[in-house]
């Protein structure tokens with residue numbers, strides 16, 4: 692059981708904000724993710740160019756195609772939040788799966804950097820990975836409130852990593 696989730700994930704250095712901050716400061720132009728089409732504009736990421744209102748001057752800015760932090764993280768097989776959910780009964784599996792998917796979908800609609808990376812099921816144990824630690828935290832609270840008899844414990848990685856790992860156990 693202990694080694695169940697030993698995967699090839701590298702938990703170190705999930706933030707790839709550096710490149711993005713450069714665009715925010717010096718460089719001219721808009722950063723557009725070549726994978727998901729998110730656009731970095733006015734210090735945050737948005738869903739696509741059509742969703743942001745550009746003024747006359749901004750429309751002429753060059754587009755710089757990069758990988759956004761979320762896509763970069765997924766490509767690097769990294770994550771910022773991981774939930775280990777134990778003792779998921781068959782009876783609750785559908786409900787839990789819908790809750791996780793729905794919660795993360797709504798988070799993504801609000802912020803394109805909030806993403807569900809994967810749900811991996813090994814028998815009654817699930818591993819859920821997401822791109823933001825705050826998303827993992829909120830998702831854990833949501834699960835705790837939705838189901839009875841649940842035990843939640845949280846573990847934060849040491850600096851400079853921002854990774855949170857939450858263990859949830861159905862009792």
Ligand SMILES: [Zn+2]
Pocket residue numbers: 724725726727728729758759760761762763
């Ligand atoms: Zn992207």
